Amino acid sequence: VASLCMSSSTFAAQIVGHRGASFDAPENTLSSFKLGYKQNADADELDIHLTKDGKVVVMHDYDMARTGGEKLKVSEHTLEELRALDIGKWGKWQGKGFSEKIPLLEEVLALIPDGKRLFIEIKCGPEVLPELANVLKKAGKKPEQTVIIGFGYETMQAAKEKFPNLEVNWLVQADKKKVFPPVEDLIAKSKAAKLDGLDLNQGFPIDKQFVDKVHAAGLKLYTWTVDDPIVAKAEAEAGVDGITTNRPGWMREQLAAK
Ligand code: G3P
Ligand code: CA
Numbered sequence: 001v002a003s004l005c006m007s008s009s010t011f012a013a014q015i016v017g018h019r020g021a022s023f024d025a026p027e028n029t030l031s032s033f034k035l036g037y038k039q040n041a042d043a044d045e046l047d048i049h050l051t052k053d054g055k056v057v058v059m060h061d062y063d064m065a066r067t068g069g070e071k072l073k074v075s076e077h078t079l080e081e082l083r084a085l086d087i088g089k090w091g092k093w094q095g096k097g098f099s100e101k102i103p104l105l106e107e108v109l110a111l112i113p114d115g116k117r118l119f120i121e122i123k124c125g126p127e128v129l130p131e132l133a134n135v136l137k138k139a140g141k142k143p144e145q146t147v148i149i150g151f152g153y154e155t156m157q158a159a160k161e162k163f164p165n166l167e168v169n170w171l172v173q174a175d176k177k178k179v180f181p182p183v184e185d186l187i188a189k190s191k192a193a194k195l196d197g198l199d200l201n202q203g204f205p206i207d208k209q210f211v212d213k214v215h216a217a218g219l220k221l222y223t224w225t226v227d228d229p230i231v232a233k234a235e236a237e238a239g240v241d242g243i244t245t246n247r248p249g250w251m252r253e254q255l256a257a258k
Contacts, residue, residue: 011236011237011255012236012239012241013235013236013239013240013241013242013243013255014042014043014117014222014241014242014243015040015041015042015043015242015243015245015248015251015252015255016041016042016043016044016045016119016222016224016242016243016244016245016248017032017033017035017036017037017039017041017043017044017045017244017245017246017248018045018224018225018244018245018246019032019045019046019047019060019246020032020033020034020035020036020044020045020046021035021036021038021039021041021246021247021248021249022246023227023246023247023250024039024247024249025098026067026087026088026089026090026093026098026100027060027067028046028047028058028059028060028067028087028103029087029088029098029100029103030100030103030107030108030111031088031098031100032044033046033103033108033111034111036248037111037112037113037116038249039248039249039250039252040248040249040252041116041248041249041252042116042117042242043116043117043118043119043147043242044108044112044116044117044118044119045118045119045121045149045224045244046058046105046108046118046119046120046121047059047060047121047123048105048120048121048122048123048124048128048132049062049074049075049123049124049128050074050075050124050127050128050131051074051075051077051078051079051082052075052076052077052078053078053079054131055079055104055131056104056105056106056128056131056132056135057074057079057082057102057103057104057105058102058103058104058105058108059074059087059102059123060123061074062074062075062123064082064085064087064102066090067087067090068082068085068086068087068090068102069085069090070085072085074102075124079102079104082102083101083102085101085102086099086100086101087100087101087102088100105120105132105135106135106138106139109135109136109139109141109146110139112141112145116145117144117145117146117147118141118145118146118147119147119149119244120132120146120147120148120149121149121150121171122148122149122150122152122155122156122159123150125152125155126152126154126155126158126159129158129159129162132162133162133163136163143165143166144167146166147166147167147168147169148160148163148166148167148168148169149168149169149170149171149199150170150171151170151171151172151173153170153189153193156168156169156170156193156195157193157194157195160193160194160195160196167196167197167220168195168196169195169196169197169198169199169220169222170186170189170190170193170195170197170198170199171199171200171224172186172198172199172200172201172204173200173201173203174200174201174202174203174204175203176203178203178204179203180200180203180204183204183210183213183214184213186198187213187214187217187219190217190219191217191218191219195219196219196220197214197219197220197221197222197241198214198219198220198221198222199221199222199223199224199244200221200222200223200224201223201224201225202223202224202225202226202231204223206221206223206235206238206240207234207238208237208238208239210238211238211239211240212239215239220241220242221239221240221241222240222241222242222243222244223235223240223242223243223244224243224244225244225245225246226243226244226245226251227245227246227247227251229251229254229255232245232251232254232255233254233255236255
């Protein structure tokens with residue numbers, strides 16, 4: 001996998017917009033992704049599912065209840081049915097002038113500026129891989145511009161087999177008590193599946209020693225979701241490859257500040 005060195009922050013760590021610039025626009029919408037790139041994020045991150053009629057769509061939850069107001073399960077409805085709901089008017093977004101439809105992955109791929117990337121999190125299972133391959137092929141982006149991530153180990157293994165030229169990283173979450181598998185085990189499993197890296201949450205003790213261990217195994221290390229600039233700075237100084245944040249523009253300013 002070709003490595004990119006596109007970050008314009010003081011640190012080498014890439015800034016990844018979590019569900020786009022989701023602090024400033026409704027998550028996982030075209031507005032949020034456009035804003036993420038406008039805020040100079042190195043990448044946006046999003047979540048995908050397969051609809052009943054076989055389209056790859058962008059949505060975090062398995063149903064539309066939280067962001068669309070109706071409990072329609074994404075996998076049990078067609079794109080047209082899902083698009084009847086506005087996902088730009090929930091919670092703090094009410095009265096803010098957003099009007100959003102569930103995006104197709106291909107619409108977001110078309111927005112990626114030259115030199116920027118998109119992290120695609122597979123929320124469903126490997127059943128999405130054939131259509132994902134079609135969508136990626138049609139979009140014609142450079143291989144280094146799309147990264148596949150996901151919690152499902154077997155799904156990531158299958159994704160790497162399907163897309164050997166793409167970066168594929170395994171998401172792992174420590175629980176609330178910060179209980180997590182030993183990093184050595186995560187490294188061994190990632191290598192066994194020929195994955196490219198790990199993408200870990202804030203329950204892990206991410207310091208330089210930790211990062212060095214992952215890098216020494218030839219793996220990349222990303223973290224999520226980091227909205228505290230003190231934590232982001234510490235992780236960037238420890239050498240992580242990327243930090244996933246809801247506030248990409250603001251976080252870059254914080255990291256650049258002395
Ligand atoms: O970037 C990884 C992160 O998005 C995983 O958690 O729940 O926000 O999809 P979640
Ligand atoms: Ca995600």
